[in-house]
Amino acid sequence: MGTHGHLENMEEKAPKVGFSPPLCTLKHLSSEMTCKAPGEEFADKTTMSILNKLSSYSWDAKAVLTLAAFAMDYGDFWLLAQIHSSDQLAKSVGILKRVPAISMRPGIQKHKKAIVELNNLIKVALEVIECIFELEKLSIYGTKDVPALAPAMDRIPVDVYWAIITVVACTTQMCCLINDEDKTQELSPFAQKINFTLNLLRMQIKLCYQQIEEIEAYRKLLKLLQTPTEIMEVFKALIFAKDNVQPLIDGSINKLVNIDVLKKKNVLFFISGLDITIDEISIIKPIYEGIKKEDQYKIVWIPIVEQWTDELRKKFDFLRSKMPWYIVQYFSPIVGIKFIKEEWNFKNKPIVVVMNRQGKVEHPNALHMIRVWGMKAFPFTTTVEESLTNRVDGIGSIWFDLSPDLSTSIKQEKYIFLYGGKDNEWIQQFNRKAAALANDPVMKDTKVSIELFCVGKGSKGEDDHDTLGHFWNRIESFFFSKTHKKTEQDIVIQEIQKLLSYKTESGWSVLSKGSRLVASGNGTTMLKVLEEFDKRKELVREVGFEVVFKDHHDKILQTGRSCCRVDVPMNAGKVPEHIKCPECPRVMETYVSFKCCHIDGPMNGLH
Numbered sequence: 001m002g003t004h005g006h007l008e009n010m011e012e013k014a015p016k017v018g019f020s021p022p023l024c025t026l027k028h029l030s031s032e033m034t035c036k037a038p039g040e041e042f043a044d045k046t047t048m049s050i051l052n053k054l055s056s057y058s059w060d061a062k063a064v065l066t067l068a069a070f071a072m073d074y075g076d077f078w079l080l081a082q083i084h085s086s087d088q089l090a091k092s093v094g095i096l097k098r099v100p101a102i103s104m105r106p107g108i109q110k111h112k113k114a115i116v117e118l119n120n121l122i123k124v125a126l127e128v129i130e131c132i133f134e135l136e137k138l139s140i141y142g143t144k145d146v147p148a149l150a151p152a153m154d155r156i157p158v159d160v161y162w163a164i165i166t167v168v169a170c171t172t173q174m175c176c177l178i179n180d181e182d183k184t185q186e187l188s189p190f191a192q193k194i195n196f197t198l199n200l201l202r203m204q205i206k207l208c209y210q211q212i213e214e215i216e217a218y219r220k221l222l223k224l225l226q227t228p229t230e231i232m233e234v235f236k237a238l239i240f241a242k243d244n245v246q247p248l249i250d251g252s253i254n255k256l257v258n259i260d261v262l263k264k265k266n267v268l269f270f271i272s273g274l275d276i277t278i279d280e281i282s283i284i285k286p287i288y289e290g291i292k293k294e295d296q297y298k299i300v301w302i303p304i305v306e307q308w309t310d311e312l313r314k315k316f317d318f319l320r321s322k323m324p325w326y327i328v329q330y331f332s333p334i335v336g337i338k339f340i341k342e343e344w345n346f347k348n349k350p351i352v353v354v355m356n357r358q359g360k361v362e363h364p365n366a367l368h369m370i371r372v373w374g375m376k377a378f379p380f381t382t383t384v385e386e387s388l389t390n391r392v393d394g395i396g397s398i399w400f401d402l403s404p405d406l407s408t409s410i411k412q413e414k415y416i417f418l419y420g421g422k423d424n425e426w427i428q429q430f431n432r433k434a435a436a437l438a439n440d441p442v443m444k445d446t447k448v449s450i451e452l453f454c455v456g457k458g459s460k461g462e463d464d465h466d467t468l469g470h471f472w473n474r475i476e477s478f479f480f481s482k483t484h485k486k487t488e489q490d491i492v493i494q495e496i497q498k499l500l501s502y503k504t505e506s507g508w509s510v511l512s513k514g515s516r517l518v519a520s521g522n523g524t525t526m527l528k529v530l531e532e533f534d535k536r537k538e539l540v541r542e543v544g545f546e547v548v549f550k551d552h553h554d555k556i557l558q559t560g561r562s563c564c565r566v567d568v569p570m571n572a573g574k575v576p577e578h579i580k581c582p583e584c585p586r587v588m589e590t591y592v593s594f595k596c597c598h599i600d601g602p603m604n605g606l607h
Helices: 002-013 023-031 041-052 060-084 087-098 104-139 149-154 154-178 188-226 230-240 278-291 310-320 334-342 367-377 382-390 392-398 404-411 424-438 441-445 463-484 493-505 523-535 537-543 546-561 602-606
Strands: 248-250 255-257 266-272 297-303 351-355 362-364 415-420 452-453 508-513 515-521
Touching: 002 382, 023 041, 023 060, 023 154, 023 392, 041 060, 041 546, 060 104, 060 154, 087 508, 104 149, 104 154, 104 188, 149 154, 149 188, 154 188, 188 230, 188 334, 230 334, 266 278, 278 297, 278 424, 297 310, 297 334, 351 367, 362 382, 367 382, 367 392, 367 463, 382 463, 392 493, 392 515, 404 452, 415 424, 424 452, 424 523, 441 537, 463 493, 493 515, 508 523, 515 523, 515 546, 523 537, 523 546
Parallel strands: 266 297, 415 452
Antiparallel strands: 248 255, 266 351, 351 362, 415 508, 508 515
């Protein structure tokens, strides 16, 4: 059995038929290495000479040829040592090669430890060369898919150097032992270096295989998402590493449940980091209540955490205690996180991916339309979103429920001035002018009812950050919902971009009739319309308030426009490459700015 296995091993390592070894090159290398004085300096000099001689060869070939040259001499030596006593020719050749000096029992016993050390070191050098060949094979994947390949491949020249210098040192030691010299080559420095090189190569190769496994799993996941058949299949591939399927937490009863609860269900994947706010969780709660009776829809929270710690686990437990839906426990597979970030465009801001029972994505991020329309957007598909965002009166959904009084005014189809800004003096000035217009006798006579609502201020004039945050977040969400698909510029997207541009203004105002937007502008424009309206108010009796206001607003715009600036948060969704100006036909210039509010919580939503 042992002989049979040995023969198989020999056959496996035997050269292929027709293989012609470069004997001349090997002889040159052998000559270069033999009969050199011991010492690291001489070994380095010989190594550099060998590298120079083999400059036309690849790095792995340099190492192999050097090792082959050593093996040729080493093999000859031991073959002659074994047969020189019984074969006259072998004995004569052995004498020329000084074999008897070491082959006799006293010689072998004397140098036994050194021979074992030399053999072990050559084996390590061989393993290093095998690792280099393995890296060469792995290079077919490319450094983009397997980043660990880059430093490993860059280091190959260094690895080859240490493999060759180790072989050179072993050759010197072999010569010293053959000559039975007292001064030998110290191998321990080379042993340290070559063992370090081998361990490093093994670690690099292991990391490469891990990354290859991840990229293969990622490709499998991509393929699965292209032709899904059942949501459970997709869910398992996305969430769990290999066959390590874990139960879900049912937040409504705080117990573990089998993932089969999602079988043949439509699922809303609520995906976020652990920096999510209670306000952001509260956006999903009405949806949970709305679909609770409809057993065909489920919500699952997927927390994105690269590396779990005890502190993060505590934060996770706190957040999940606020959620009545299903929760994935300590999600961490690299492939799933990579897919969610790259394919679903997750950028640390919460998203809601809607998937049908077959595992097909119905919407890559329905959170924007949920924030604006709530359950009115059910079942949260791109078709529903398109329908909602294309309606001209859909913009009114942004402010419909900011306050009960405002909702009533919208339902009663009253004219409403919404206004706000960073300049309190402008806000007070606009309030006085708008209130005067609302109470003007002409408005009363023509039964024009005008209501005022200051966004970001309470009934007593105090700051209302929550309402202000919700207002601008909804405008941003409407913007992302509208620009989610590449559509032509229309009146709705123009008006939304205008509203978004007012976020940084010292003052701004919107005039609507019910939920229908009539006019909007920055503080300077809208205040000027009110200041000059006195001269035109009699026209209201003839053509109506709306026509007069809009006509004068448009005329003022024509006299001069200030720069328009639209701030779009990069981490809130897929940002369009180009944005047309909402006030003229030009494409807006792109700027990059950075901001930090130095706090955690709802105010971060204000950007």
